[in-house]
Amino acid sequence: MNYLSLSDYLKQTYGQKVYKISLQSGCTCPNRDGTLSVGGCIFCSEGGSGDFATPLLPVKEQIDIAIKKVEQKLPAGKEHKFIAYFQSYTNTYGDTAKLRALYEEALSDDRVVALSIGTRPDCIKDDMLEALKNLQTKYGKKIWVELGLQSIHESTAKRINRGYPLPVFEDTYRKLKEAGLTVIVHVILGFPWETETDMLETIRYLSSLSPVLDGIKLQLLHVLKGTRLGEDYLHEPFHVMELQEYCDLVVKCLKLLPKETVVHRITGDGPKKLLLAPLWSGDKKKVLNTLNRAIKLS
Numbered sequence: 001m002n003y004l005s006l007s008d009y010l011k012q013t014y015g016q017k018v019y020k021i022s023l024q025s026g027c028t029c030p031n032r033d034g035t036l037s038v039g040g041c042i043f044c045s046e047g048g049s050g051d052f053a054t055p056l057l058p059v060k061e062q063i064d065i066a067i068k069k070v071e072q073k074l075p076a077g078k079e080h081k082f083i084a085y086f087q088s089y090t091n092t093y094g095d096t097a098k099l100r101a102l103y104e105e106a107l108s109d110d111r112v113v114a115l116s117i118g119t120r121p122d123c124i125k126d127d128m129l130e131a132l133k134n135l136q137t138k139y140g141k142k143i144w145v146e147l148g149l150q151s152i153h154e155s156t157a158k159r160i161n162r163g164y165p166l167p168v169f170e171d172t173y174r175k176l177k178e179a180g181l182t183v184i185v186h187v188i189l190g191f192p193w194e195t196e197t198d199m200l201e202t203i204r205y206l207s208s209l210s211p212v213l214d215g216i217k218l219q220l221l222h223v224l225k226g227t228r229l230g231e232d233y234l235h236e237p238f239h240v241m242e243l244q245e246y247c248d249l250v251v252k253c254l255k256l257l258p259k260e261t262v263v264h265r266i267t268g269d270g271p272k273k274l275l276l277a278p279l280w281s282g283d284k285k286k287v288l289n290t291l292n293r294a295i296k297l298s
């Protein structure tokens, strides 16, 4: 089965491999700072979905440090390209002028070919939308906006303490697409109360979006220490997906997606030191091999 992976898309678009560097904007999250709630989403660890990001420094310095780190592992003497990825917490939650300046600093770096901003659909005000649209035009570099949806089901939204209903996502999606921005949606597979039908309904819904969804991240539910989900699990362990079960489900999801939708991720990338379950997900090499075999055979 064929699907459009992120690495293929990047090679097609930029003519070479492109690497992501994780940066920080210093934003918090309304679901953690008390505006919506203090506990955050029940699966989210203290690092706010970005436990690998570099320390908070001026953007230029963060970029230099992150690129140096990536380039240590790459052959010397070649010019590499990068995506500046603001990953942790809610990166449109703050003063628009200040954030605009941060994003402009990243976009003005010649080594950066695109900007990726992780956020929530209820935290993109009109002036932020306008700022992102203008920056994309000014620099001629794509701006990706990554929205944490996780599931379309309201019962799940409540259980995970997401803090916004589906119509908010729909409205923001439409505005982002009208502004010409690239939208990537995060989905979590494996909430213990969701059936396979529920999860495939989320994928079907996203596959039917108009205009077509630019990108999706499929992420296995990681139960992490220091999260409310982790506490529940330690108190009373619940069913987590088996590796083969997850691989079969991912294949079904990929079959439903439009061929234009770029698949950014088919597994999770959680911090191993915090992982409580499923423990097999800590062996990333094995997970990817099993996933790729299942996809090839389908």
Ligand code: SF4
Pocket (backbone or CB within 6 Å): 029, 030, 031, 032, 039, 040, 041, 044, 045, 048, 049, 088, 089, 090, 120, 148
């Ligand atoms: S919205 Fe994102 S950063 Fe905020 S609590 Fe939820 S997962 Fe964590």
